Amino acid sequence: MRSPHSNVTTETFAVNDSVELAVVERSGFVESRHAGSAIVLGTNGEVLRSLGDVTSPVFPRSAMKPFQAVAVMASGVALRGADAAIATASHIGTPEHVALVRGLLSRAGVPEAALACPAAWPIDSAARDALVRLGAGKAPVYMECSGKHAAMLVACQQNGWAIEGYLQPEHPLQKRILDVLERFTGERPLVSGVDGCGAPVHAISLTGLARGIARIATSKSNSPFAIYREAGFLAEAVRANGWVVAGPGHSDSIVIDRLGLFVKGGAEGIMVAAAENGTTVALKILDGNLRAAAAVAVGLLADAGAIKRADVDELLPELGLTVTGGGRPVGEIRASYV
Template identity: 55%
Template sequence: MPQTFSVADAVELAVVERSGFVESRHAGSAIVLAPDSTISVQLGDTTTPILPRSSLKPLQALACLSAGAPLEGERLALATASHSGTDRHVAVVRDVLAAAGLNEDALACPVSWPLDQRTRDEMVRDHAESSRIRMNCSGKHAAMLLTCVTNGWDTDGYLDPEHPLQVHIRDVIERLIGEKVTATAIDGCGAPVYGMSLLGLARAIHRIGNSSERSPFALHRSAGTMVRAVRENPWTIDGPGRADTIVIERLGVFAKGGAEGVMVMVAPDGTTVALKMLDGSGRAATAVALRLLERAGALAASDVSDAMNMLPLSVLGGGTDVGAIRPAF
């Protein structure tokens, strides 16, 4: 059975401290690529495959662009998102579906309540129901459907790994990661997700984050446009008060977290980090990635500390801060 790296091949990346007592430890692997793409830091096993989960979304969105999907601005940014399901997010998803001549019934992602608590509370008060369009991956799915319509591909079965859309996406992913995918699994939203090394994922995100809209290569121009769209519309990729949105707004990084403790970031200077928490918890992933970028000289320590103060890293005791989730280095 395909599997990720073992506990023996991981390193301690974060700890949870309560009242001066280290209560829990998060082990995993991480890699940092310098702006010139050379490896500057390598912690743990970075060659055994992982499943990137939603950190794969920038690659999937770029593949949709390369297949001719007419996406730009907030529509393009939302194609990379794990959004929190606010009304603003949903309005953009509906715009993308309308551009494809479709409605939310075409979405094949699961029915879900929004991740944004305020929006969920309002829906409950209004006796509204959960829906596919509120699911955090609906932007990606809408982009996939628009890509199918643009190319004359059948929208039924668009999540099948052998559908022309998914075959194209897999081909683009392999070009970006510089290796063949090692496994095909089904993500929580129903779309294919592929096994790849953490090094391969870092390589792909580095290429995307360092691409120029003036590149002679179409894929690189599209990647540059996509990164700009995310940095100009940080609310799209996550949501109010949520980690990816905070660090994009505060630090100008390109960031995308994924389920099971995956995180990728590209600093403004091109330094790139990719990491995987082995226990699947993402609660320390953003903080660890930021500190790794700080250690690499890509972000100022004061700026990182300011951003981390806005993240949910406090450990509470009796309603009072008594500790913190923090990087282990």
């Protein structure tokens, strides 16, 4: 896709502009390496650490969901608690997740058929198996982004905006989302594209992404400014409902529940994590693999003193970082940045 500001095709940073962030070690042998870039912002937005290229554009992918949720909430949709969390979730499709999505739609009088995200099976194997036993098939409501889409539809219904075509860039809701993204990140996206769920996705730098997430994560629900009040309610909802943001056993939910961070992963190696004091990490693993992203993010926050190293060390075994051989542990995936 070409930039709206020139005829030059834009792209993310190159391998030569990245650094090693993590390695995969098997039987004492480093088998694979994950290169990427990362930035750590301090409590006042100052750059504490910069690894690789943090100024070239990246697609935030699902790490854009917090901005989309704030835009919905600032449009007059009073999402609170688990309802706010499902709006920013990449959920695994458990019955509890699906109930939240259907609840949003039902209360607003929006039919489930209005969901424009692709039909999918639940990521959760038990939920998927249950559907198979019932003879049911894939459906948009089970797709991991259905909570975001349901929230968007509620905003359209409540504001009198057209439901059909709600994912088009010129739709009033999408224009509002872009405005919120620019306001919080302080950047105008260089290029826009289509995310996996069909919604617009806008390319910004890791620096801008970290800045925007920090502003959401540190917002207060008693702010005198409406948009920051809503951001504050979202931040509270994420920290209190980690299971909603992904699901049991998944790294985003584990890190939120165990460390109290505001966390959101995104496809193609994107991860953001913010401590309550505002220290924030944004990173991209260049090969698009997320398996080491959470370990790198919490390690960088611990290095910055925002969370305790002992708490990180206790958490890491829960993140699925063990490398096995013959069914037994023979190595690990570990952060390796310097």
